[in-house]
Amino acid sequence: MIKVSLISLGCAKNLVDSEIMIGHLHQAGMTVIPDAEKADVVIVNTCSFIDSSKEESIGHILEVHQNRGLRKRRKEQKLIVAGCMAQRFSKDLSGELAHEVDAFIGLDQVTSVAPIITGLYAKERAAAAAPADFVTPRSTYIPDYDTPRFRLTPKHFAYIKIAEGCNHPCTFCIIPQIRGRHRSRTVASVVAEARQLVREGVREINLISQDTTFFGMDTWEQRPNPRTPVDSSRGTALTTLLRELNAIEGDFWIRLLYTHPAHWSDELIRTIAECPKVARYIDIPLQHISDAMLGRMQRETSGDYIRDLLRRIRAGIPGIAVRTTFIVGFPGETEADVDELLAFIRETKFERLGVFRYSQEEGTRGAKMDYQVPAKVKEARWHRTMALQREVAREVSSASVGRTLRVLVEEPGVARGEGDAPDIDGRVYVSRDLPVGEFADVKINSFHDYDLIALPKGQQPVVYKIAKQAQ
Numbered sequence: 001m002i003k004v005s006l007i008s009l010g011c012a013k014n015l016v017d018s019e020i021m022i023g024h025l026h027q028a029g030m031t032v033i034p035d036a037e038k039a040d041v042v043i044v045n046t047c048s049f050i051d052s053s054k055e056e057s058i059g060h061i062l063e064v065h066q067n068r069g070l071r072k073r074r075k076e077q078k079l080i081v082a083g084c085m086a087q088r089f090s091k092d093l094s095g096e097l098a099h100e101v102d103a104f105i106g107l108d109q110v111t112s113v114a115p116i117i118t119g120l121y122a123k124e125r126a127a128a129a130a131p132a133d134f135v136t137p138r139s140t141y142i143p144d145y146d147t148p149r150f151r152l153t154p155k156h157f158a159y160i161k162i163a164e165g166c167n168h169p170c171t172f173c174i175i176p177q178i179r180g181r182h183r184s185r186t187v188a189s190v191v192a193e194a195r196q197l198v199r200e201g202v203r204e205i206n207l208i209s210q211d212t213t214f215f216g217m218d219t220w221e222q223r224p225n226p227r228t229p230v231d232s233s234r235g236t237a238l239t240t241l242l243r244e245l246n247a248i249e250g251d252f253w254i255r256l257l258y259t260h261p262a263h264w265s266d267e268l269i270r271t272i273a274e275c276p277k278v279a280r281y282i283d284i285p286l287q288h289i290s291d292a293m294l295g296r297m298q299r300e301t302s303g304d305y306i307r308d309l310l311r312r313i314r315a316g317i318p319g320i321a322v323r324t325t326f327i328v329g330f331p332g333e334t335e336a337d338v339d340e341l342l343a344f345i346r347e348t349k350f351e352r353l354g355v356f357r358y359s360q361e362e363g364t365r366g367a368k369m370d371y372q373v374p375a376k377v378k379e380a381r382w383h384r385t386m387a388l389q390r391e392v393a394r395e396v397s398s399a400s401v402g403r404t405l406r407v408l409v410e411e412p413g414v415a416r417g418e419g420d421a422p423d424i425d426g427r428v429y430v431s432r433d434l435p436v437g438e439f440a441d442v443k444i445n446s447f448h449d450y451d452l453i454a455l456p457k458g459q460q461p462v463v464y465k466i467a468k469q470a471q
């Protein structure tokens with residue numbers, strides 16, 4: 001029996017692809033094991049978002065190769081590179097990694113990983129030959145409710161990929177070129193998968209895609225404009241999906257991740273407010289607030305539009321926690337743009353905030369723009385923004401002290417509130433006696449910057465074990 005080990009890098013979308021690959025490996029009778037050294041085949045599911053993600057991916061590939069070399073298993077153990085870096089760079093990498101890699105597979109090959117492995121064993125590759133390249137250009141694949149999948153998340157939470165690909169023209173981002181045009185699943189397909197997950201005991205369903213608010217719009221007869229709001233009267237829409245998911249019986253949260261500000265609407269705000277299972281939490285990457293920067297980034301929004309939208313969201317969904325991300329150091333960014341951003345962060349008091357230093361990515365329009373910002377300046381702007389957010393986070397956390405919060409227990413002594421998404425947001429430290437994977441009501445008695453503490457007097461928080469993702 002062939003033993004396979006898989007290293008999953010990158011974001012939750014890539015994690016779902018890893019889960020689909022493992023589901024298909026199991027279906028084909030292969031064994032999936034955690035220990036790469038003991039495996040016959042190692043798959044590295046890569047990320048290619050920014051330079052550091054590519055470096056991390058290459059680092060893992062070289063490490064697997066080096067280990068099998070040390071163990072003199074160069075011939076027996078196969079190394080397959082999958083995911084976003086393979087999809088984008090297989091042609092370039094097949095020369096550079098000719099000795100290391102046996103095959104590249106793209107995003108549309110996640111369901112054929114088992115026959116690809118069998119084929120690799122059938123054909124012995126000469127050491128000097130180029131790796132087999134199975135990557136097909138312009139990815140179009142989207143999973144369905146019955147796609148074999150083996151979940152890698154803890155039993156109590158899961159991701160559902162409701163759509164794949166992206167139609168936005170953001171000038172800093174390479175992902176649309178990797179993941180292809182936006183394509184949505186049907187409402188029925190997502191609901192069937194959610195029902196099954198709830199039956200299996202999942203307490204939190206995280207809806208993901210590149211742009212969750214665009215869900216269904218690709219199926220509308222008239223192509224939506226960049227600022228088309230979610231409108232269920234025009235066909236399949238996120239609002240329809242949320243109402244149907246909310247109607248599934250059971251005690252669980254539905255969390256919306258990766259919403260683009262351009263497609264929000266009053267109908268979506270009303271829907272979230274009226275659906276108690278939809279978490280009072282939104283992830284809405286804004287990237288900047290200065291009109292000059294939003295224009296250069298081609299974000300299809302303006303400062304006034306964003307300010308007005310946030311006012312409507314906060315007024316329409318009481319208690320909502322807003323998570324966003326900003327990029328500092330985009331080409332042409334001036335000190336005045338940064339000052340405007342900082343003033344906006346100060347006045348909006350985002351409950352959760354991530355800041356990225358702009359990364360000049362090959363193949364994007366941003367990379368070719370004039371007025372690239374020197375690394376030192378980017379670094380200084382990042383520190384200023386993070387320092388301000390730490391102050392805001394303390395203010396936000398201190399407002400929770402004395403309140404009772406419903407939390408989902410992640411592991412003994414560590415939980416998350418409704419305002420905390422898995423892997424990216426804060427934690428709530430709770431008594432170790434609370435059962436893992438279940439909801440609990442806890443009283444917050446103190447805080448530590450981004451994390452809340454709900455521990456009986458004298459108890460210390462457990463060691464912080466869960467790594468925070470970059471995105």
Ligand code: F3S
Pocket residue numbers: 009010011012013014046047048049053084175178179471
């Ligand atoms: Fe990386 Fe691909 Fe996700 S580039 S961030 S793994 S969509």
